[in-house]
Amino acid sequence: xxxxxxxxxxxxxxxxxxxxxxxxxxxxxxxxxxxxxxxxxxxxxxxxxxxxxxxxxxxxxxxxxxxxxxxxxxxxxxxxxxxxxxxxxxxxxxxxxxxxxxxxxxxxxxxxxxxxxxxxxxxxxxxxxxxxxxxxxxxxxxxxxxxxxxxxxxxxxxxxxxxxxxxxxxxxxxxxxxxxxxxxxxxxxxxxxxxxxxxxxxxxxxxxxxxxxxxxxxxxxxxxxxxxxxxxxxxxxxxxxxxxxxxxxx
Numbered sequence: 001x002x003x004x005x006x007x008x009x010x011x012x013x014x015x016x017x018x019x020x021x022x023x024x025x026x027x028x029x030x031x032x033x034x035x036x037x038x039x040x041x042x043x044x045x046x047x048x049x050x051x052x053x054x055x056x057x058x059x060x061x062x063x064x065x066x067x068x069x070x071x072x073x074x075x076x077x078x079x080x081x082x083x084x085x086x087x088x089x090x091x092x093x094x095x096x097x098x099x100x101x102x103x104x105x106x107x108x109x110x111x112x113x114x115x116x117x118x119x120x121x122x123x124x125x126x127x128x129x130x131x132x133x134x135x136x137x138x139x140x141x142x143x144x145x146x147x148x149x150x151x152x153x154x155x156x157x158x159x160x161x162x163x164x165x166x167x168x169x170x171x172x173x174x175x176x177x178x179x180x181x182x183x184x185x186x187x188x189x190x191x192x193x194x195x196x197x198x199x200x201x202x203x204x205x206x207x208x209x210x211x212x213x214x215x216x217x218x219x220x221x222x223x224x225x226x227x228x229x230x231x232x233x234x235x236x237x238x239x240x241x242x243x244x245x246x247x248x249x250x
Contacts, residue, residue: 001026001250006042008216008242011064033057035068051083058091059162060145073110086116093144137173139164147173171208180210183217187225198227202234216242
Protein backbone atom coordinates (compact mmCIF):
# COMPACT_ATOMS: atom_id res chain seq x y z
CA UNK A 1 0.00 0.00 0.00
CA UNK A 2 1.05 3.57 -0.68
CA UNK A 3 -0.40 6.45 1.33
CA UNK A 4 -0.48 10.04 0.08
CA UNK A 5 -1.76 12.72 2.44
CA UNK A 6 -3.99 15.00 0.39
CA UNK A 7 -4.90 17.25 3.29
CA UNK A 8 -3.58 17.42 6.85
CA UNK A 9 -5.70 20.33 8.03
CA UNK A 10 -9.26 21.00 9.12
CA UNK A 11 -12.16 23.20 8.07
CA UNK A 12 -10.12 26.31 8.87
CA UNK A 13 -8.65 27.62 5.59
CA UNK A 14 -4.87 27.35 5.45
CA UNK A 15 -2.28 28.17 2.83
CA UNK A 16 -0.25 25.09 3.77
CA UNK A 17 -2.87 22.49 4.75
CA UNK A 18 -5.94 21.32 2.89
CA UNK A 19 -8.96 19.74 4.49
CA UNK A 20 -8.83 16.07 5.53
CA UNK A 21 -8.13 13.65 2.70
CA UNK A 22 -5.97 10.54 2.26
CA UNK A 23 -5.23 8.48 -0.85
CA UNK A 24 -4.35 4.79 -0.52
CA UNK A 25 -3.11 3.02 -3.64
CA UNK A 26 -2.86 -0.73 -3.96
CA UNK A 27 -3.25 -2.75 -7.12
CA UNK A 28 -5.92 -1.06 -9.24
CA UNK A 29 -7.54 0.66 -6.26
CA UNK A 30 -7.19 4.41 -5.66
CA UNK A 31 -9.04 4.56 -2.36
CA UNK A 32 -9.74 7.99 -0.87
CA UNK A 33 -10.57 8.51 2.81
CA UNK A 34 -12.58 11.71 3.38
CA UNK A 35 -13.04 14.59 0.98
CA UNK A 36 -12.01 17.82 2.68
CA UNK A 37 -11.43 21.15 0.98
CA UNK A 38 -8.73 20.93 -1.68
CA UNK A 39 -8.77 17.15 -1.97
CA UNK A 40 -9.66 17.08 -5.66
CA UNK A 41 -7.01 19.59 -6.68
CA UNK A 42 -4.37 17.57 -4.79
CA UNK A 43 -5.44 14.45 -6.69
CA UNK A 44 -4.96 16.35 -9.94
CA UNK A 45 -1.55 17.56 -8.80
CA UNK A 46 -0.33 13.98 -8.36
CA UNK A 47 -2.04 12.97 -11.61
CA UNK A 48 -4.75 10.72 -10.20
CA UNK A 49 -7.81 11.07 -12.43
CA UNK A 50 -11.37 11.22 -11.13
CA UNK A 51 -12.03 8.51 -13.69
CA UNK A 52 -9.97 6.04 -11.65
CA UNK A 53 -10.54 6.94 -8.00
CA UNK A 54 -12.53 4.70 -5.69
CA UNK A 55 -13.75 3.52 -3.40
CA UNK A 56 -14.30 6.56 -1.20
CA UNK A 57 -14.56 6.23 2.58
CA UNK A 58 -16.35 8.89 4.65
CA UNK A 59 -15.62 8.88 8.38
CA UNK A 60 -18.38 11.29 9.46
CA UNK A 61 -20.62 13.98 8.06
CA UNK A 62 -18.99 17.19 9.25
CA UNK A 63 -18.37 19.65 6.40
CA UNK A 64 -14.58 19.54 6.67
CA UNK A 65 -14.67 15.81 5.84
CA UNK A 66 -17.34 15.94 3.13
CA UNK A 67 -16.83 19.40 1.61
CA UNK A 68 -15.82 18.14 -1.83
CA UNK A 69 -18.41 15.39 -2.20
CA UNK A 70 -20.63 17.77 -4.17
CA UNK A 71 -17.62 18.99 -6.18
CA UNK A 72 -16.70 15.41 -7.06
CA UNK A 73 -20.17 14.45 -8.26
CA UNK A 74 -20.45 17.69 -10.21
CA UNK A 75 -17.03 17.20 -11.83
CA UNK A 76 -17.99 13.69 -12.91
CA UNK A 77 -20.78 15.22 -15.03
CA UNK A 78 -18.00 16.39 -17.33
CA UNK A 79 -18.02 13.87 -20.15
CA UNK A 80 -14.35 14.56 -20.78
CA UNK A 81 -13.52 12.69 -17.57
CA UNK A 82 -15.22 9.65 -19.05
CA UNK A 83 -16.02 7.77 -15.88
CA UNK A 84 -17.99 4.56 -16.53
CA UNK A 85 -17.01 2.44 -13.53
CA UNK A 86 -19.33 2.37 -10.52
CA UNK A 87 -18.28 4.83 -7.81
CA UNK A 88 -18.50 3.08 -4.45
CA UNK A 89 -18.78 5.21 -1.33
CA UNK A 90 -18.52 3.52 2.05
CA UNK A 91 -19.27 5.64 5.05
CA UNK A 92 -20.87 6.34 8.35
CA UNK A 93 -24.52 6.05 9.25
CA UNK A 94 -26.57 8.83 7.62
CA UNK A 95 -24.42 9.13 4.50
CA UNK A 96 -27.15 7.91 2.12
CA UNK A 97 -29.61 10.46 3.45
CA UNK A 98 -27.09 13.27 3.16
CA UNK A 99 -26.29 12.46 -0.47
CA UNK A 100 -30.02 12.35 -1.30
CA UNK A 101 -30.53 15.72 0.38
CA UNK A 102 -27.65 17.22 -1.60
CA UNK A 103 -29.16 15.86 -4.81
CA UNK A 104 -32.47 17.52 -3.93
CA UNK A 105 -30.64 20.82 -3.55
CA UNK A 106 -28.43 20.60 -6.66
CA UNK A 107 -30.70 18.43 -8.78
CA UNK A 108 -29.37 16.70 -11.87
CA UNK A 109 -26.07 18.57 -11.64
CA UNK A 110 -24.76 16.00 -9.15
CA UNK A 111 -26.71 12.93 -10.28
CA UNK A 112 -24.63 10.19 -11.95
CA UNK A 113 -24.34 10.32 -15.71
CA UNK A 114 -22.56 7.44 -17.44
CA UNK A 115 -21.62 5.75 -14.18
CA UNK A 116 -23.44 4.30 -11.15
CA UNK A 117 -23.22 5.62 -7.59
CA UNK A 118 -23.22 2.84 -4.97
CA UNK A 119 -23.40 3.92 -1.30
CA UNK A 120 -22.88 1.55 1.65
CA UNK A 121 -23.24 2.64 5.25
CA UNK A 122 -20.93 0.97 7.78
CA UNK A 123 -20.91 1.00 11.57
CA UNK A 124 -19.10 -2.09 12.81
CA UNK A 125 -18.66 -4.32 9.82
CA UNK A 126 -16.30 -4.93 6.91
CA UNK A 127 -16.13 -5.37 3.15
CA UNK A 128 -13.54 -6.94 0.86
CA UNK A 129 -12.31 -5.23 -2.30
CA UNK A 130 -9.57 -6.84 -4.36
CA UNK A 131 -6.61 -7.29 -1.98
CA UNK A 132 -8.06 -5.15 0.85
CA UNK A 133 -10.32 -5.87 3.79
CA UNK A 134 -11.95 -2.62 4.89
CA UNK A 135 -13.28 -2.52 8.45
CA UNK A 136 -15.24 0.27 10.10
CA UNK A 137 -15.32 0.82 13.86
CA UNK A 138 -17.26 3.46 15.82
CA UNK A 139 -15.17 6.17 17.49
CA UNK A 140 -16.09 8.97 19.86
CA UNK A 141 -16.75 12.22 18.00
CA UNK A 142 -20.32 12.39 16.72
CA UNK A 143 -22.98 9.71 17.16
CA UNK A 144 -22.21 8.41 13.67
CA UNK A 145 -18.40 8.71 13.49
CA UNK A 146 -16.29 5.74 12.39
CA UNK A 147 -12.63 5.05 11.79
CA UNK A 148 -11.34 2.73 9.09
CA UNK A 149 -8.89 -0.16 9.21
CA UNK A 150 -7.44 -1.41 5.92
CA UNK A 151 -5.90 -4.87 6.00
CA UNK A 152 -3.89 -5.84 2.92
CA UNK A 153 -3.61 -9.44 1.75
CA UNK A 154 0.08 -9.22 2.71
CA UNK A 155 -1.00 -8.73 6.33
CA UNK A 156 -0.03 -5.05 6.44
CA UNK A 157 -2.51 -2.80 8.27
CA UNK A 158 -3.28 0.89 7.80
CA UNK A 159 -5.67 2.50 10.28
CA UNK A 160 -7.36 5.91 10.07
CA UNK A 161 -9.06 7.45 13.08
CA UNK A 162 -11.21 10.05 11.34
CA UNK A 163 -12.06 12.48 14.14
CA UNK A 164 -12.07 10.93 17.60
CA UNK A 165 -11.57 11.52 21.28
CA UNK A 166 -10.01 8.88 23.55
CA UNK A 167 -12.22 5.78 23.46
CA UNK A 168 -12.00 1.96 23.42
CA UNK A 169 -12.98 1.94 19.74
CA UNK A 170 -9.88 3.92 18.82
CA UNK A 171 -7.62 1.47 20.64
CA UNK A 172 -9.25 -1.44 18.81
CA UNK A 173 -9.03 0.40 15.50
CA UNK A 174 -5.26 1.01 15.57
CA UNK A 175 -4.24 -2.14 17.46
CA UNK A 176 -1.02 -3.51 15.97
CA UNK A 177 -1.34 -1.29 12.89
CA UNK A 178 1.76 -0.90 10.75
CA UNK A 179 0.72 2.71 10.24
CA UNK A 180 -1.94 4.60 12.18
CA UNK A 181 -3.16 7.96 10.86
CA UNK A 182 -4.51 9.64 13.97
CA UNK A 183 -6.10 13.04 14.35
CA UNK A 184 -4.26 15.42 16.65
CA UNK A 185 -6.25 18.61 16.45
CA UNK A 186 -4.64 20.67 19.21
CA UNK A 187 -1.42 20.72 21.28
CA UNK A 188 -1.40 19.24 24.77
CA UNK A 189 -2.22 22.49 26.54
CA UNK A 190 -5.37 23.12 24.45
CA UNK A 191 -7.52 20.01 24.83
CA UNK A 192 -10.87 20.22 23.03
CA UNK A 193 -13.61 17.62 23.72
CA UNK A 194 -14.18 15.29 20.78
CA UNK A 195 -10.61 15.62 19.55
CA UNK A 196 -7.17 14.33 20.52
CA UNK A 197 -4.00 15.98 21.75
CA UNK A 198 -0.50 14.49 21.26
CA UNK A 199 -0.24 12.98 24.74
CA UNK A 200 -3.52 11.13 24.22
CA UNK A 201 -2.41 9.87 20.82
CA UNK A 202 0.82 8.62 22.38
CA UNK A 203 -0.91 6.82 25.24
CA UNK A 204 -3.48 5.25 22.89
CA UNK A 205 -0.88 4.15 20.34
CA UNK A 206 1.30 2.66 23.08
CA UNK A 207 -1.66 0.74 24.54
CA UNK A 208 -2.69 -0.49 21.10
CA UNK A 209 0.83 -1.49 20.05
CA UNK A 210 0.69 0.52 16.83
CA UNK A 211 4.03 0.38 15.05
CA UNK A 212 4.08 3.87 13.54
CA UNK A 213 1.87 6.93 13.98
CA UNK A 214 1.17 9.84 11.66
CA UNK A 215 -0.30 12.86 13.46
CA UNK A 216 -2.75 14.87 11.35
CA UNK A 217 -5.87 17.11 11.29
CA UNK A 218 -4.13 20.20 12.64
CA UNK A 219 -5.92 23.38 13.66
CA UNK A 220 -3.85 26.59 13.45
CA UNK A 221 -3.01 26.30 17.16
CA UNK A 222 -0.74 23.38 16.26
CA UNK A 223 1.59 25.36 14.03
CA UNK A 224 5.00 25.94 15.59
CA UNK A 225 4.45 23.33 18.32
CA UNK A 226 6.58 20.17 18.50
CA UNK A 227 3.63 17.79 18.45
CA UNK A 228 5.83 14.75 17.84
CA UNK A 229 7.81 15.44 21.02
CA UNK A 230 4.59 15.73 23.04
CA UNK A 231 3.44 12.39 21.62
CA UNK A 232 6.79 10.63 22.16
CA UNK A 233 6.61 11.21 25.91
CA UNK A 234 4.10 8.35 26.02
CA UNK A 235 4.81 6.35 22.84
CA UNK A 236 7.91 4.37 21.93
CA UNK A 237 7.19 3.92 18.22
CA UNK A 238 7.94 6.22 15.30
CA UNK A 239 5.98 9.47 15.11
CA UNK A 240 5.53 11.49 11.93
CA UNK A 241 3.86 14.88 11.54
CA UNK A 242 1.67 14.99 8.45
CA UNK A 243 2.26 17.43 5.61
CA UNK A 244 0.15 17.80 2.51
CA UNK A 245 1.40 15.52 -0.30
CA UNK A 246 3.58 13.49 2.08
CA UNK A 247 3.84 9.94 0.66
CA UNK A 248 4.55 6.79 2.65
CA UNK A 249 4.85 3.12 1.75
CA UNK A 250 3.22 0.61 4.07
